[in-house]
Amino acid sequence: MKAIAIKQYGGKEQLKEIDISKPTPKEKQVIVKLHATSINPIDWKLREGYLKAMMPFEFPIILGWDVAGMVEEVGEHVQDFKVGDRVFARPETTNRGTYSEYTIVDTHLLAKIPDNISFEEAACVPLACLTAWQCLFDFGNIQKGDKVLIHAGAGGVGTFAIQLAKNVGAYVAATAGKHNVDFLKSLGADEVIDYKKQDFEKVLTEFDFVLDSLGGENQEKSFTVLKEGGKLASIVSEPNQEKAKQKNIKSGNVWLVPNGQQLEKIANLLGQNKLRVIIGHKFPFSEEGIKEAHALSESHHAKGKIVIQIK
Numbered sequence: 324m325k326a327i328a329i330k331q332y333g334g335k336e337q338l339k340e341i342d343i344s345k346p347t348p349k350e351k352q353v354i355v356k357l358h359a360t361s362i363n364p365i366d367w368k369l370r371e372g373y374l375k376a377m378m379p380f381e382f383p384i385i386l387g388w389d390v391a392g393m394v395e396e397v398g399e400h401v402q403d404f405k406v407g408d409r410v411f412a413r414p415e416t417t418n419r420g421t422y423s424e425y426t427i428v429d430t431h432l433l434a435k436i437p438d439n440i441s442f443e444e445a446a447c448v449p450l451a452c453l454t455a456w457q458c459l460f461d462f463g464n465i466q467k468g469d470k471v472l473i474h475a476g477a478g479g480v481g482t483f484a485i486q487l488a489k490n491v492g493a494y495v496a497a498t499a500g501k502h503n504v505d506f507l508k509s510l511g512a513d514e515v516i517d518y519k520k521q522d523f524e525k526v527l528t529e530f531d532f533v534l535d536s537l538g539g540e541n542q543e544k545s546f547t548v549l550k551e552g553g554k555l556a557s558i559v560s561e562p563n564q565e566k567a568k569q570k571n572i573k574s575g576n577v578w579l580v581p582n583g584q585q586l587e588k589i590a591n592l593l594g595q596n597k598l599r600v601i602i603g604h605k606f607p608f609s610e611e612g613i614k615e616a617h618a619l620s621e622s623h624h625a626k627g628k629i630v631i632q633i634k
Contacts, residue, residue: 326423328383332372335614346427348398357392358442360421362616362629380418387421391446409436413449413581434586437594444600447628455484458556467492469531477503479628482601485510601627608633
């Protein structure tokens, strides 16, 4: 099968097309024929070698950890899925990712794609939406009436986080560039801070929860908008625990755990049109297409999700 892989760490020029054996399912696994996948920051961070201590994979490494496609083959003891099912997943993080024509997925991580959602839309959901879900609900335990700040609201995680928080009745503020203010309000944000013109820490006070996807100075300033006993979840770095102690703030670096049951709940929201998928950019499944997609993701200026069209 065709795949795009890296044989050493480095820049996007390391992404090369290879021919590799199609995988074989083991017990409670299925082979998915991919129709689409999407790009996430973990892809290029691993490509650059930033995550090699955490993920010491053997080369060649096929990057990508969003699956959307059809079940092609099932292993033994697979009960809930059959050949031909439309499925999506955030598979386990291995060196055999989703920049490929086929990939292997453990069935406990799979969910069925709702009929009203395309493969391209489905490919955007697992990693980014599960990240938002686990930050908001598993870490933050946000409730109706809570005041929630989402940084980089126009990004992949941000667009889902705004909608998930609004679905439970939270008051949502988000940071973004001026050109995305109306867009984020259309997703449900109650207040959008134009980060080039306003300092969010001077505008917002007494918030219950902050989702930080930027780190650095932004993360430090986020402590000032939180009320005593608030929560700060970061998806980029471990927050300053000394600052957290000063206001009894629960803070931490949230690392996504793949979860098929949560993905099923997200699928139900998609099926009821309570969650919109924002595809900002599409690229073909080719060496050049994926190189361009990586460059866009690394710019930190992608709107919504970046999709790779495989079939």
